[in-house]
Amino acid sequence: MSGDTVQNDWRPSATLETLRQRAELLHRIREFFSSRGVLEVETPILSMAATSDPSLESFSLLSPNRYLHTSPELAMKRLLAAGSGPIYQLCKVFRRDESGRHHNPEFTLLEWYRPGWSYRELMAEVEALIHALSSTPLPPIQRLSYREALLTHAGVDPFSCTTESLLQRLERGGINLHQPRSYTLRQLLDLVMAELVETQLTHAPPLFIYDYPAEQAALAKIKPDAPHLAERFELFIQGVELANGFSELVDGAEQEQRFRTELQQREEAGLSRPPIDRRFLAALHHGMEACAGVALGVDRLLMLLLGKERIAEVISFDFERA
Amino acid sequence: MATYSTSEFKRGMKIMIDGNPCNIVENEFVKPGKGQAFSRVKIRNLINGRVVEKTFKSNESVEAADVVESEMQYLYTDGEQWHFMDPATYEQIAADKNAVGEEYKWLRDQDNCTITLWNGAAISVTPPNHVTLRVTETEPGVRGDTAQGATKPCFLETGAEILVPLFVNIDDMIKVDTRTGSYISRVRD
Numbered sequence: 001m002s003g004d005t006v007q008n009d010w011r012p013s014a015t016l017e018t019l020r021q022r023a024e025l026l027h028r029i030r031e032f033f034s035s036r037g038v039l040e041v042e043t044p045i046l047s048m049a050a051t052s053d054p055s056l057e058s059f060s061l062l063s064p065n066r067y068l069h070t071s072p073e074l075a076m077k078r079l080l081a082a083g084s085g086p087i088y089q090l091c092k093v094f095r096r097d098e099s100g101r102h103h104n105p106e107f108t109l110l111e112w113y114r115p116g117w118s119y120r121e122l123m124a125e126v127e128a129l130i131h132a133l134s135s136t137p138l139p140p141i142q143r144l145s146y147r148e149a150l151l152t153h154a155g156v157d158p159f160s161c162t163t164e165s166l167l168q169r170l171e172r173g174g175i176n177l178h179q180p181r182s183y184t185l186r187q188l189l190d191l192v193m194a195e196l197v198e199t200q201l202t203h204a205p206p207l208f209i210y211d212y213p214a215e216q217a218a219l220a221k222i223k224p225d226a227p228h229l230a231e232r233f234e235l236f237i238q239g240v241e242l243a244n245g246f247s248e249l250v251d252g253a254e255q256e257q258r259f260r261t262e263l264q265q266r267e268e269a270g271l272s273r274p275p276i277d278r279r280f281l282a283a284l285h286h287g288m289e290a291c292a293g294v295a296l297g298v299d300r301l302l303m304l305l306l307g308k309e310r311i312a313e314v315i316s317f318d319f320e321r322a
Numbered sequence: 323m324a325t326y327s328t329s330e331f332k333r334g335m336k337i338m339i340d341g342n343p344c345n346i347v348e349n350e351f352v353k354p355g356k357g358q359a360f361s362r363v364k365i366r367n368l369i370n371g372r373v374v375e376k377t378f379k380s381n382e383s384v385e386a387a388d389v390v391e392s393e394m395q396y397l398y399t400d401g402e403q404w405h406f407m408d409p410a411t412y413e414q415i416a417a418d419k420n421a422v423g424e425e426y427k428w429l430r431d432q433d434n435c436t437i438t439l440w441n442g443a444a445i446s447v448t449p450p451n452h453v454t455l456r457v458t459e460t461e462p463g464v465r466g467d468t469a470q471g472a473t474k475p476c477f478l479e480t481g482a483e484i485l486v487p488l489f490v491n492i493d494d495m496i497k498v499d500t501r502t503g504s505y506i507s508r509v510r511d
Contacts, residue, residue: 055353055356055357055359097359098351098359099329100350100351100352101350101351102351103351176375176376176377177377178339178376178379178384179379182382186357186358187358187379190354190357190358190360191358191360191377193354194353194354194357195360195362195377218356234355241355244356
């Protein structure tokens with residue numbers, strides 16, 4: 001589609017048949033949640049605060065000073081703290097500089113929360129949803145811990161490796177880094193995941209990877225009996241990362257500390273320091289029931305269901321023709 | 323010095339890698355769920371033509387390579403260098419053996435070639451896809467023999483050796499595909 005000429009780029013990047021299937025998918029997602037008593041909600045797309053995650057960049061507006069959300073997570077948690085009960089949202093989210101075969105800077109996320117649940121119960125519901133949406137029967141989704149996944153697919157133990165051993169492993173895997181000495185351990189583990197694990201999963205059955213290192217917790221709760229692990233999972237189908245979920249961190253003080261750490265990391269990396277969401281922190285301090293939540297990429301799900309190669313093929317107009 | 327950030331990478335962009343000008347052949351954005359983003363890039367070294375894969379962290383930047391491609395007319399060779407002229411400005415430029423490589427076999431006076439210039443110096447020469455050259459040496463032609471696939475070696479005026487059908491004779495003009503070095507047709511002048 002990138003081969004289209006300028007004269008032709010008014011046309012959609014998806015076929016009309018795909019767009020009909022997209023509408024059908026959205027309809028069936030809503031049916032799934034409605035039948036389970038989960039409330040559909042909408043939260044602001046333009047926010048006064050932005051994510052402090054060093055691996056995400058927000059689009060921003062100058063006047064008034066607002067940020068396009070990279071995920072509806074914090075606003076949805078404010079609803080949970082206000083007593084909403086189980087909620088879901090289908091919305092566009094925006095992430096700068098993320099363009100590629102599986103990425104469009106503007107994409108559709110399905111995010112939902114289950115008060116009183118843990119990440120394990122939520123994994124079962126993600127599996128039920130995937131099975132409900134797939135027109136062909138899928139095999140059961142396998143489960144591997146993060147450590148098992150790296151050991152099995154890359155021969156790397158994430159809890160005893162060093163930057164040196166990871167650099168050697170990547171070199172053996174034919175990964176040629178532009179500036180190898182500039183990588184942190186965390187970045188090398190991310191690279192092992194992307195280049196050595198995900199590439200192995202392309203022809204493997206669907207897989208949940210769970211129990212990520214605490215350093216990769218994002219907004220997940222730390223495992224009470226194993227403080228080096230976070231109660232976080234991701235779903236991979238055909239090597240494509242489709243969903244990311246947690247037992248949510250509901251401790252306001254710890255959350256505030258994580259924001260500070262992330263802002264510090266952003267500063268060290270020369271990135272901007274956006275305002276953090278103090279209303280979200282206030283909601284946590286007010287008190288929020290333990291819950292589990294997950295975000296699932298709807299465009300990627302549609303790609304996989306229809307066997308499409310590029311995310312542009314399931315979006316009416318991709319970023320290049322938006 | 324101009325630099326490009328990984329978010330600007332696209333096919334055809336010319337960048338400096340390990341001191342060599344390179345061309346981005348393919349660029350793939352890779353990102354694990356909640357972590358560092360990367361660009362997996364296939365690059366062609368414009369000096370030796372080798373293609374390698376390199377992984378960049380997002381927001382790493384690389385120096386831009388001052389590489390331009392220019393259409394020029396081939397004039398002559400003095401044995402050491404091959405001389406070309408810009409038909410618009412009449413400016414002349416010489417390319418050495420490293421730049422011309424094996425392509426000397428397809429260079430005929432006055433043909434338009436694409437010259438790749440790095441910091442003003444020629445680093446590669448791409449002849450037209452099709453050139454017409456005179457046969458200087460081959461076994462005598464076999465009249466009427468058009469048996470499919472039957473070929474014989476022949477030498478062309480530039481020194482190139484290619485396979486041609488049996489009916490081709492010395493002094494015939496033939497059209498050759500320079501990308502594959504294969505015979506296309508006989509040309510009557």
